[in-house]
Amino acid sequence: MDSGFWFEAGALLPSIGVGLLFWFVMRAVMRADRHEREVQREAEREYRELHQGDEQNHSA
Secondary structure, rough: OOHHHHHHHHHHHHHHHHHHHHHHHHHHHHHHHHHHHHHHHHHHHHHHHHHHHHHHHOOO
């Protein structure tokens, strides 16, 4: 009886391993995307601040 339980539990290990691997990879992708969006927002903010004076000079 015990050998059957461990055999069936062992059969689930590859699926659990692949599921955990998928979870870690997707977590890394989502974190990288979030960080990239923050950097993009900061770059756009700096660009607008830098060129805000140019727009005011051209409209006058």
